[in-house]
């Protein structure tokens with residue numbers, strides 16, 4: 026069933042299977058644990074500097090209704106990710122591809138919203154150099170955006186691979202692993218949205 | 227079994243390309259070992275230059291500028307390019323063997339970690355060609371590191387460490403997944419060798435500590451190159467943030483450096499005392515405890531930064547607490563040798579040296595926990611003495627013990643005992659002559675990181691002694707190198723189990739075949755391999771069991787596998803390609819004016835490597 030014969034060579038232990046997919050999922054969870062510290066350090070920095078605005082603008086710039094809308098878009102992408110996963114579980118590649126593409130599209134929409142927002146803020150005088158508040162805001166949301174962008178790239182790659190039937194569990198790049206990553210990135214956004222946008226108001 | 231041996235022999239096993247594309251954990255382990263040793267020699271030369279400069283008052287060997295680069299590079303090299311990779315070498319080679327596995331969980335990710343480490347190390351050293359090496363100390367304190375902007379030296383430091391961090395996180399994920407999912411049947415967590423436990427603990431330490439300094443490095447890099455103001459006090463920022471982010475990583479890091487050496491010593495002492503490790507569970511759980519508490523002590527590096535009495539008292543107490551599990555280990559090691567039939571071979575000598583010197587370094591460390599005392603010691607040579615006792619007298623002695631112990635497994639040849647003993651005694655003498663005087667110098671007020679001292683402060687004599695000691699250490703390593711080179715050709719043939727070992731790696735041939743075990747071993751107890759060789763008589767003494775050729779050939783290991791070929795993962799150049807792309811990307815970030823081309827090329831190469839890697843089948847002919 027799996028392609029990784031190094032692991033096939035191991036006998037099952039206590040009836041449970043040493044399968045490559047289980048190993049990859051373990052690794053993904055471990056990696057996401059590391060990512061928690063990555064974002065945690067940036068969130069801590071932001072909390073330290075959230076009122077250190079100097080002469081520049083601060084949290085009054087935030088357009089909470091707009092960002093709420095783009096947050097909603099990102100949350101919906103978690104739903105479509107689940108649907109994509111279910112479709113592939115049922116071996117319904119066509120529908121799976123539709124949901125994968127929808128997820129990538131929603132992610133891209135969120136990124137577009139972030140670019141729009143950044144442009145607005147720069148025009149209102151908040152840049153990376155304005156104040157420690159500006160530095161930590163752009164770094165935190167920027168790195169989250171980079172995570173979303175990497176996710177969109179992987180989703181797109183998987184959607185393309187699925188057209189030639191080259192998307193399956195045996196590969197490192199598969200729907201369940203990218204799904205885990207994608208949900209994690211969404212959850213991190215909920216924390217960031219709360220800490221950065223809501224707690225300021 | 228012959229069928230097994232043939233089936234894995236289809237790839238060419240020699241030549242440069244086979245090393246570049248290898249995904250065999252043993253070959254990657256050897257690559258780590260050789261690379262780390264090369265960096266060790268470079269760091270040693272830097273140390274000798276430093277000691278030559280400080281041999282007498284008003285030294286003229288080095289300029290202040292050169293001195294700043296050399297002490298920065300010495301620290302950075304020893305931590306990131308010597309001790310961490312040498313630990314990685316041992317873990318790579320031994321972890322799968324000790325667990326009864328055929329490789330690590332992700333062989334190609336493993337290769338990626340190695341190549342990224344190598345390229346990032348070379349990148350940092352290439353700064354010597356581009357106008358000078360990093361010169362803001364390996365800790366790169368802000369605001370200094372942010373203000374040394376007339377050169378790109380500290381950019382090399384920031385980008386290089388970032389890439390090394392990525393490599394380490396990748397190996398940590400790999401090792402954790404290996405331990406959790408790849409153990410041989412019957413190898414429960416509490417039957418794993420202590421070395422494997424320590425590898426697991428440091429993997430978690432790195433996993434949860436590296437991202438913190440990674441963020442700090444990003445912030446510093448943004449400050450230096452993109453006008454961010456994370457550490458700009460004039461803009462209202464708090465430069466102390468850097469110290470927090472750095473030491474949240476930096477303190478767990480010192481355990482990362484020393485715990486694998488503790489694991490090595492915990493493997494060697496039982497073998498050379500012919501007794502099981504005294505209190506296995508205590509050694510394991512104290513190691514895990516060190517891992518947890520290690521995240522709660524970082525601010526003991528910052529007592530003089532004005533955190534206030536509450537924080538200082540808290541971190542003083544947590545620092546004293548973390549000495550307890552370390553002490554537990556010391557007693558367990560002494561208990562292991564107690565009443566044993568000791569064989570004073572070279573690995574044992576280095577292990578005992580480790581214990582003695584680590585105790586001294588540990589005790590001087592506890593003196594730093596006492597805040598008023600620490601105020602006096604901070605940034606003096608006393609601190610330099612302390613951490614060299616822990617990291618050189620401790621960690622390096624432990625790793626050298628490991629080389630003497632496992633060299634026969636790696637090469638099939640024994641190292642010479644007489645040369646080994648000369649190496650040991652010279653190294654003990656040189657080490658203590660170099661670093662013991664630094665306690666006195668520090669308590670007399672000699673500051674660290676100063677390139678010269680004036681006459682008449684009473685620093686001359688002990689500095690002279692330290693310099694003599696440093697050259698004796700260098701001499702001891704000449705004997706080590708002679709020994710290594712000689713043994714490779716002329717060393718005695720080791721056989722599978724030259725030391726009468728206890729753990730599974732000794733059940734394999736020396737060196738082990740690519741697939742490690744012809745049949746996956748079935749593990750029934752701690753030190754299972756030992757119990758296949760020895761039974762106990764009525765008085766509990768070990769009695770040799772006649773002629774079973776090892777645990778791996780037990781009759782009741784899984785059947786049905788005999789005629790099936792063992793496919794090992796195919797070689798791949800994608801990991802090396804991806805890491806090369808990342809390093810090119812890093813160069814581009816440093817020289818952004820024109821380097822955007824390198825940024826683009828590096829990103830494309832890295833993505834090409836990563837996508838090629840994630841799409842190629844693990845084993846040839848299996849793409850379905």
Ligand SMILES: [Cu+2]
Nearest residue numbers: 477524526527
């Ligand atoms: Cu510390």
